[in-house]
Amino acid sequence: MPAFTSAEYMAILLSLKVSIVATLVSLPFGFGAAYAMTYRQFRGKVLLDVAVNLPLTLPPVVIGYLLLLLLGQRGFIGRHLLQPLGITLIFTWKAAVVATAVVGFPLMVRSIRLGMEGVDERLIQAARTLGAGWFDTIVTVIIPLSLRGIAAGSALMFARGLGEFGATIVVAGNIPGVTQTIPLAIYEYASSPDGDAMALALCLVSVVISVVVLLLHEYLNRRIAKAD
Amino acid sequence: MELDVDLHKNLGAFSLDAAFTVQGERIGVFGPSGSGKSTLASLLAGLQRPDKGHIRLDGEVLYDSSCAVDVPPERRRIGIVFQRPHLFPHMNVRANLLYGFRRSAPSDRRIDFDSLVEVLQIGHLLSRGVHNLSGGEKQRVAIARTVLSSPRLLLMDEPLSALDDSLKFQIIDYLKAAGEAFRIPHLFISHSLLEMRIMADRVLAVGAGRIEAQTTAEELARSRMGQSPVGYINLLRLAHPRRVDGMSAYAWGGTELLISAANERPEALFELSSKDIILIKQHPDAISARNLLDCIVADTFRSGNKVGVELACGGGRLVAEVVQEAARDLGIETGSRLFAAIKASAFRRLG
Numbered sequence: 288m289p290a291f292t293s294a295e296y297m298a299i300l301l302s303l304k305v306s307i308v309a310t311l312v313s314l315p316f317g318f319g320a321a322y323a324m325t326y327r328q329f330r331g332k333v334l335l336d337v338a339v340n341l342p343l344t345l346p347p348v349v350i351g352y353l354l355l356l357l358l359g360q361r362g363f364i365g366r367h368l369l370q371p372l373g374i375t376l377i378f379t380w381k382a383a384v385v386a387t388a389v390v391g392f393p394l395m396v397r398s399i400r401l402g403m404e405g406v407d408e409r410l411i412q413a414a415r416t417l418g419a420g421w422f423d424t425i426v427t428v429i430i431p432l433s434l435r436g437i438a439a440g441s442a443l444m445f446a447r448g449l450g451e452f453g454a455t456i457v458v459a460g461n462i463p464g465v466t467q468t469i470p471l472a473i474y475e476y477a478s479s480p481d482g483d484a485m486a487l488a489l490c491l492v493s494v495v496i497s498v499v500v501l502l503l504h505e506y507l508n509r510r511i512a513k514a515d
Numbered sequence: 516m517e518l519d520v521d522l523h524k525n526l527g528a529f530s531l532d533a534a535f536t537v538q539g540e541r542i543g544v545f546g547p548s549g550s551g552k553s554t555l556a557s558l559l560a561g562l563q564r565p566d567k568g569h570i571r572l573d574g575e576v577l578y579d580s581s582c583a584v585d586v587p588p589e590r591r592r593i594g595i596v597f598q599r600p601h602l603f604p605h606m607n608v609r610a611n612l613l614y615g616f617r618r619s620a621p622s623d624r625r626i627d628f629d630s631l632v633e634v635l636q637i638g639h640l641l642s643r644g645v646h647n648l649s650g651g652e653k654q655r656v657a658i659a660r661t662v663l664s665s666p667r668l669l670l671m672d673e674p675l676s677a678l679d680d681s682l683k684f685q686i687i688d689y690l691k692a693a694g695e696a697f698r699i700p701h702l703f704i705s706h707s708l709l710e711m712r713i714m715a716d717r718v719l720a721v722g723a724g725r726i727e728a729q730t731t732a733e734e735l736a737r738s739r740m741g742q743s744p745v746g747y748i749n750l751l752r753l754a755h756p757r758r759v760d761g762m763s764a765y766a767w768g769g770t771e772l773l774i775s776a777a778n779e780r781p782e783a784l785f786e787l788s789s790k791d792i793i794l795i796k797q798h799p800d801a802i803s804a805r806n807l808l809d810c811i812v813a814d815t816f817r818s819g820n821k822v823g824v825e826l827a828c829g830g831g832r833l834v835a836e837v838v839q840e841a842a843r844d845l846g847i848e849t850g851s852r853l854f855a856a857i858k859a860s861a862f863r864r865l866g
Contacts, residue, residue, distance in 0.1 A: 407601065409597055409599070409601045410601055410603060412557075412560075412588075412595070413595070413597070413601045413603075414603075415561075415562065415587075415588040415589050416561075416562070416588050416589070416591075416593060416594060416595045416661075416664075417615030417660065417664045418589045418615050418618030418619055419589055419614075419618055420587070420589050423589075427614075431605045432604070432605060514605065
């Protein structure tokens with residue numbers, strides 16, 4: 288087993304950081320989208336459904352490229368929103384977060400939605416007639432009862448984030464120590480003549496992190512089931 | 516309580532058009548399943564939005580399409596007891612009970628937690644999770660949870676249909692006890708005439724999404740006697756039996772009724788079908804039926820091809836039915852004297 292240099296440690300830490308931040312940032316939006324699609328009737332619901340699920344079917348490279356066009360210096364969001372605020376996203380770790388969040392979003396929304404659809408509508412009605420407003424009902428009934436879906440969605444997104452490659456390499460590049468996550472590092476070692484051992488070692492790290500995440504998810508799931 | 520309603524709601528193949536004004540504390544909504552009773556309940560509670568119309572409860576507008584008023588369900592103060600308990604599974608019994616209580620305005624709180632817990636006998640359940648309760652216990656907790664939110668109107672949407680017979684009459688007693696102790700007007704929705712008779716005075720008869728009639732439970736039972744396979748059901752609440760020859764003798768209307776359905780409880784509700792009462796003109800020498808009551812005809816009414824005969828026996832009232840020929844033969848008219856023979860086994864204990 289080859290010894291990791293600081294570049295590899297940086298890649299491991301960056302992978303974790305990007306996935307965690309992407310999951311946390313997406314959670315409120317994912318919850319909002321799932322709530323709207325489960326409980327609200329509005330025009331353009333189908334459109335929202337398609338938009339949310341699009342990243343699931345598009346090649347990640349396409350997403351990365353579209354994000355680059357949108358967030359870049361001449362892109363719509365880049366020029367009108369990010370530049371006035373003095374934010375540069377492209378080729379920073381924040382761009383990797385955005386890419387990871389967009390790619391993992393449909394998975395998160397699907398899981399939360401599944402959890403919400405499992406909540407008995409009568410319980411929500413009971414809460415309302417007992418004097419709870421809609422926000423109160425969300426906090427005291429819907430969130431606690433769809434916790435499994437929320438946990439599953441977060442775990443899925445985190446796991447998907449660890450493997451994110453296509454979109455990240457386009458918007459964040461592959462800069463060691465700055466935007467190079469584990470998959471990008473593996474890619475670089477795999478394409479260099481004597482990088483096999485290092486690539487394999489990083490693969491092993493990837494497997495270990497994934498197993499830990501899955502075990503943690505299973506553990507949380509059981510605790511929630513027990514609390515129910 | 517006065518409820519003034521004029522509602523229209525189109526649900527595809529089914530449409531509800533309900534217009535009525537009803538006053539009273541014990542209102543019933545009676546009709547077969549699929550007639551729109553539950554839709555009416557959710558419109559009243561604000562869980563569904565009508566297409567147009569208005570809802571006024573004691574003069575306060577809860578919904579009015581003409582001036583765009585639609586009070587959200589949490590501010591209508593209309594409590595619902597559903598067919599199934601729908602307790603919050605992630606809370607224990609106490610947290611379930613306090614859910615509505617904590618959200619009610621302190622000035623509206625009229626229900627004392629401890630005395631309600633006492634009335635519904637759920638004190639020993641408070642710290643339990645809701646999964647460890649029996650069906651009857653769950654429904655009692657659900658009733659208590661709704662009552663504790665201090666509603667000004669209690670909607671009961673078939674609260675007994677999911678319970679088996681013996682449990683049903685226990686829960687009825689609890690419902691009545693809670694209603695009487697805390698004086699909350701209720702709208703009791705059911706397809707069971709018997710439940711209507713016990714729980715409601717004024718009754719709205721619903722059919723095919725329309726209010727067909729506003730009547731009383733008693734009138735409804737009399738008008739349906741002719742077509743009903745069980746006739747008119749006399750309900751007798753009897754107490755403190757004496758054991759006589761393997762039967763129970765209950766004091767009733769200044770005399771005693773012998774009943775073979777034994778019961779250990781001090782008080783019980785019995786039903787007696789109008790078909791099980793035989794009317795005789797003269798006192799027979801001997802008869803196998805164990806109850807022979809000396810009665811005066813208080814009233815007669817027609818229902819289908821049957822004649823209903825309301826009998827006054829001492830202080831008690833019973834309704835018997837005979838076919839028209841028999842009524843002629845016996846010369847039945849208001850004020851005439853008759854003997855009513857009833858077998859001890861004809862009484863059926865409820866619950």
